[in-house]
Amino acid sequence: MSLNPVSSKKGVREDMSQLSIDNRTPKSMVRPKTWDEGVEDAYRFQLAGYRDETEYCAVKNVDAAERWPDADGGFIKKLQRKDGCFYYYDRARECPDKDVMKVKIYAY
Numbered sequence: 499m500s501l502n503p504v505s506s507k508k509g510v511r512e513d514m515s516q517l518s519i520d521n522r523t524p525k526s527m528v529r530p531k532t533w534d535e536g537v538e539d540a541y542r543f544q545l546a547g548y549r550d551e552t553e554y555c556a557v558k559n560v561d562a563a564e565r566w567p568d569a570d571g572g573f574i575k576k577l578q579r580k581d582g583c584f585y586y587y588d589r590a591r592e593c594p595d596k597d598v599m600k601v602k603i604y605a606y
Contacts, residue, residue, distance in 0.1 A: 542587055546577040
């Protein structure tokens with residue numbers, strides 16, 4: 499009788515990767531009433547399928563998301579979705595006023 503070590507190791511790897519992603523869970527969430535730069539960044543991350551920059555960096559193993567230069571606003575320039583496709587964003591604001599209250603701002 500032999501055990502299949504590959505399947506058991508795979509389960510451990512999946513559990514460990516999920517643990518590292520969920521290591522920083524948010525303590526609270528608020529919805530903004532007005533637009534600002536933080537709301538714009540959160541909108542772009544959530545549009546790409548991530549909670550915020552913390553989750554994006556953990557999943558994609560990067561230090562930070564690619565941003566436009568500060569002279570152009572410093573907003574997020576490009577994000578890679580979980581399925582491998584990319585979202586490319588303009589230098590200017592993209593979050594419409596009607597979507598400001600749909601954005602979630604997480605606190606850790």
